[in-house]
Amino acid sequence: MNNFQYSRATDVADALSQIASDASAKFIAGGTNLVDLMKYDVEHPSRLIDISHLPLTKIEETTAGGLRIGALVPNSDLAWHPLVTERYPLLSSALLAGASAQLRNMASTGGNLLQRTRCLYFYDVATPCNKREPGSGCPAKEGINRINAILGTSDACIATHPSDMCVALAALDAEVHVAGPNGERTIALVDFHRLPGDTPQRDTNLDPKEIITAIELPPQGFSKHYTYLKIRDRLSYAFALVSVAAALRMDNGTTRDARLALGGVAHKPWRNPEAEAALNGQAANTDTFARAADIVLHEAKGFGRNTFKIDLARRTIIRALTQAMNGTPQSQSSKKIA
Amino acid sequence: MARSHTAPAAALFPGLISIELTVNGAKVKLDIAPWTTLLDALRDRMGLMGTKKGCDHGQCGACTVLVDGRRVNSCLTLAVMKDGAEVITVEGLATDGVLHPVQQAFIDHDAFQCGYCTPGQICSAIGLIAEGKAKTPDDIRELMSGNICRCAAYPNIVAAIQQAMDAS
CATH class of the missing domain: 3.10.20.30 (Beta-grasp domain)
Incomplete structure (x- = not known):
């Protein structure tokens, strides 16, 4: 780890003023990803601005009937919060599918959004990587790419976003509240993360001088018909090969409002409005689910060692929508797939 | 100066x-x-x-x-x-020479071989019991998945935690 300066921010305004004065400083909250990346010399900030003591730890109901989650709420507290387990069990389930109990105790809600890809070449500073060093190349395309993307890739980058939480937040139409030098703004979660294009070094649309203050959930929590189905190489404590957040509003066997978000397949949580529209107003069954899966995956592209993911994703989508329809969400404990 | x-x-x-x-x-x-x-x-x-x-x-x-x-x-x-x-x-963890119930349970169930992971396993298990979310052996396995045991003493670790959990 490189040597760096350390300071504590006293409030959000102080945090913004500290980050504005040092272009190579970084905020630190839970630190679970940043400290790890510093140990690998992928990140080497001049200064860490400790925001972990800022008063952004509340979970509150909004006047609109939704939920506002402070950016510093630890992942474990969010997963077990009664309002989340009762009204947004999809979010709770996705959180519990990710990382380990220790890491969830440390990791913050805002930091989860900002975690970086686990692409092997991004982590290995002895190899080129366009995300780490723009213009240096992408060995993943022809290398060990089992965990890499099949949707929305570019010539420059085939990395995936590793979060489980963000996949559920994307399905739930969450919004990200941020503060910056020009005041506050709100970014839809589905627009928060970027596709790699020719600027894979930028993971998100957050400006480096901005800070995440909260995540807001709308009232609809899909607590009856949902699932988070995560397929991975180990039964626990592994990143997704493919994960699917499925949420349905059902009316007598007909799908009224379908949400389908995929993790482990793209540079951002992957939603496809066309696939969701194809489900709405239709009978909920394996045929309509398969059609939706085909729409999601019709432009999928494999890179050899991850090509299996296209068929895996198709089957995971159908299984997840079936679990959601039946009201039998995937247990994150027993692991038997319903 | x-x-x-x-x-x-x-x-x-x-x-x-x-x-x-x-x-x-x-x-x-x-x-x-x-x-x-x-x-x-x-x-x-x-x-x-x-x-x-x-x-x-x-x-x-x-x-x-x-x-x-x-x-x-x-x-x-x-x-x-x-x-x-x-x-x-x-x-x-021990008080006045008396082992913490989780430490004692690890001994009772021979929940280790080389012992290198054991301090982390025990601290993690104490955290798990305090969290109060684990009810079944499946829950224990899942909520202990952040602690690797390369000797694979897992069945005994789960049994030890179950004993300490039931006694708490």
């Missing part, structure tokens, strides 16, 4: 920061570089070798300690960020 022998190191080396932790019930003052992890502070500065460095990347759980009652990976925790916190390591 004259320097007093009693001046804190942090005053002499501007990179160092003064912090105070309560470790296993005792107050500890340290002048520490910001890049020092809690794990290195415990082992190298306080001589508490019970907490183990396994992967040093938050993947194995050997470094698990309790900070303000919650289980965390001390290898990914910067000590300066925990100024004022209460830390409990495996050395702080």
Whole structure:
């Protein structure tokens, strides 16, 4: 780890003023990803601005009937919060599918959004990587790419976003509240993360001088018909090969409002409005689910060692929508797939 | 400039920061570089070798300690960020020579072989029991998945935690 300066921010305004004065400083909250990346010399900030003591730890109901989650709420507290387990069990389930109990105790809600890809070449500073060093190349395309993307890739980058939480937040139409030098703004979660294009070094649309203050959930929590189905190489404590957040509003066997978000397949949580529209107003069954899966995956592209993911994703989508329809969400404990 | 022998190191080396932790019930003052992890502070500065460095990347759980009652990976925790916190390591679990129920359960069930992961397993299990979410062996396995045992003593670890959980 490189040597760096350390300071504590006293409030959000102080945090913004500290980050504005040092272009190579970084905020630190839970630190679970940043400290790890510093140990690998992928990140080497001049200064860490400790925001972990800022008063952004509340979970509150909004006047609109939704939920506002402070950016510093630890992942474990969010997963077990009664309002989340009762009204947004999809979010709770996705959180519990990710990382380990220790890491969830440390990791913050805002930091989860900002975690970086686990692409092997991004982590290995002895190899080129366009995300780490723009213009240096992408060995993943022809290398060990089992965990890499099949949707929305570019010539420059085939990395995936590793979060489980963000996949559920994307399905739930969450919004990200941020503060910056020009005041506050709100970014839809589905627009928060970027596709790699020719600027894979930028993971998100957050400006480096901005800070995440909260995540807001709308009232609809899909607590009856949902699932988070995560397929991975180990039964626990592994990143997704493919994960699917499925949420349905059902009316007598007909799908009224379908949400389908995929993790482990793209540079951002992957939603496809066309696939969701194809489900709405239709009978909920394996045929309509398969059609939706085909729409999601019709432009999928494999890179050899991850090509299996296209068929895996198709089957995971159908299984997840079936679990959601039946009201039998995937247990994150027993692991038997319903 | 004259320097007093009693001046804190942090005053002499501007990179160092003064912090105070309560470790296993005792107050500890340290002048520490910001890049020092809690794990290195415990082992190298306080001589508490019970907490183990396994992967040093938050993947194995050997470094698990309790900070303000919650289980965390001390290898990914910067000590300066925990100024004022209460830390409990495996050395702080027994009282007056009597083992903590989780320590005793690990012995009762022979829940280890080489023992390297055991301090982390035990601290993690104490955190798990305090969280109160595990009800079944499946739950224990899932909620202990952040602690790797390369000797694969897992069935006995689950049995030990079940015993301690039932008794708590």
